[in-house]
Amino acid sequence: MNDATTFPPLPDHLSVDPRSPHHVAAVFEHDIGIRFNDKERSDVEEYCISERWIKVPAGKALDRKGQPLMIRLKGKVEAFYK
Structure with a gap:
């Protein structure tokens, strides 16, 4: 597993859509997890x-x-890195 110091910081607002101003390509080079109301979601x-x-x-x-x-x-x- 990669060292946690090599990951870019997760932004407060992030979008999967590359056309969005909230899309950060460097973050998507790693696996990201989203926990919503203490349940992990994969469709965000x-x-x-x-x-x-x-x-x-x-x-x-x-x-x-x-x-x-x-x-x-x-x-x-x-939001967290897997």
Whole structure:
């Protein structure tokens, strides 16, 4: 396993979408985990720790551009490296 000092710091607000201003490519070079309300989630597309929310896909529904529709869930958010 890599030494924890080689990981870039996890931002407060992070998005998986490379078109987003909150996308940090250096962070995605490592495995990231998100714990939401003390349960690990693997379907998180975007999170904000300080505002306490995550965005996840709303089933199979797509918007008019073919992107998945997102819903925002509020609760306790923790991000960590696996």
